[in-house]
Amino acid sequence: MVRILWLDNDIAQTTPYVAALERHGFEVTVVKTITECEQQLETDTLESHHDLVIFDVMVPTKNLNEEERYPPDITQRGISTGLAVWSRWSNRLRQNGTKTLVLTVRLDQALKNRFLSAGLPKKSFATKLDLRETDTFIERVQKLLKDDGAQEIVEKSHDPEGIK
Amino acid sequence: MLANDRDEVEKKLTETLAELDELRRARHENISQIEAVARQRQDDLMIITHQLQGPLSSAVGTVSEMKHAASNRDWEQIVRGLEDIGDTLEDAMLLCYMIVTTLAHEIGRPSAFSEDLIDAPRELELMAHRIRKAYRRLDLSFQFLVEHEFPLLKMDKNIFKSVFYALLHNAMKYADDHSIIIIECRRELSTGRSAIKLATIGEPISPTEVETIFEKYERGAVIKSTGRHHSGVGIGLWTARQLLAAVGATIRVELAPTEPRLSSFVVVQ
Numbered sequence: 043m044v045r046i047l048w049l050d051n052d053i054a055q056t057t058p059y060v061a062a063l064e065r066h067g068f069e070v071t072v073v074k075t076i077t078e079c080e081q082q083l084e085t086d087t088l089e090s091h092h093d094l095v096i097f098d099v100m101v102p103t104k105n106l107n108e109e110e111r112y113p114p115d116i117t118q119r120g121i122s123t124g125l126a127v128w129s130r131w132s133n134r135l136r137q138n139g140t141k142t143l144v145l146t147v148r149l150d151q152a153l154k155n156r157f158l159s160a161g162l163p164k165k166s167f168a169t170k171l172d173l174r175e176t177d178t179f180i181e182r183v184q185k186l187l188k189d190d191g192a193q194e195i196v197e198k199s200h201d202p203e204g205i206k
Numbered sequence: 207m208l209a210n211d212r213d214e215v216e217k218k219l220t221e222t223l224a225e226l227d228e229l230r231r232a233r234h235e236n237i238s239q240i241e242a243v244a245r246q247r248q249d250d251l252m253i254i255t256h257q258l259q260g261p262l263s264s265a266v267g268t269v270s271e272m273k274h275a276a277s278n279r280d281w282e283q284i285v286r287g288l289e290d291i292g293d294t295l296e297d298a299m300l301l302c303y304m305i306v307t308t309l310a311h312e313i314g315r316p317s318a319f320s321e322d323l324i325d326a327p328r329e330l331e332l333m334a335h336r337i338r339k340a341y342r343r344l345d346l347s348f349q350f351l352v353e354h355e356f357p358l359l360k361m362d363k364n365i366f367k368s369v370f371y372a373l374l375h376n377a378m379k380y381a382d383d384h385s386i387i388i389i390e391c392r393r394e395l396s397t398g399r400s401a402i403k404l405a406t407i408g409e410p411i412s413p414t415e416v417e418t419i420f421e422k423y424e425r426g427a428v429i430k431s432t433g434r435h436h437s438g439v440g441i442g443l444w445t446a447r448q449l450l451a452a453v454g455a456t457i458r459v460e461l462a463p464t465e466p467r468l469s470s471f472v473v474v475q
Contacts, residue, residue: 118433174264
């Protein structure tokens, strides 16, 4: 079964999309804190791992422990926590073959550039507005999961914006 | 004599030019300050819109998922979806009411209010459970402490609902996991007025913030310095105080001297 991990502090807003994913046979774990997300990612191995991680970007740190690991100046006081978490785990995600979808209400261009320069492919971004219909959301997830990574390599080596 | 006059004119000219420079500098500073405030307000507007956009996108998602439920005649899911959409719209509406009413008052267009009789404990219980479900804070529980024969509250129902929506929502946002929110309804001994207290264990409020926390665009110290609760604009508590003042009620913060994580908001009517 395809396993999806979803980090979003507004859990209520994920409800219809989780229902749609489950309807399509995906196993979905939604976590609302960085700590829970990292606990899930810790258990991932090359043999057994999540197939896709969906990251919200504006995720608040919940306590001093999280702020020691992700200080306010790194997360821009919570505005770019998703980027900080993804950056820390990106190598492991890549090694395991776990795909990433950055899904946020508003995608800040500067923030997108930082994700791109850290190696996340362009197809890995969407706004909640883009994917508000559950069918569109499912299509996007399925497309990402089917992708074999070839496109990612092409984009990395031919970056028209010159930001990598 | 002529030389003296010339010196005098030059001196005056120098003084006038200096004054002009000073005026230019002051004008430039004023413009910079106005621009900074305007930028801040734009940022606030962006955050408020952002706060509405997420739930509204999700409501569209719920509708699209209900179409599938309808084709499968899954009535349970349809009812759940309708409840979710109802919650989203109710919250968006209360948020809009608070902002519109308070800003209208600020620009000299006060709204008309009615005097409704409200069974506050009953309404608060319904609201607390609804908001807890809507925000998926099922780890939280409530304790209701209601004085015997607590009177019906005479207040505009929309003000009551929007103020307590803001307070309950804040309480749930800042409460520790698996904590208890205490909702107490009693009459103040000294005045006999009705007092409703919401007590939360969670993000502490500093004693220095007891008054400033109700000021317009005043974000809490925690919001300013950490990555927690980044979405705050600083209008929730300000609008709550403004709306309550408009109907003769007050709001204050009470801090527990020995337990810094325990704070209470008290509305008195």
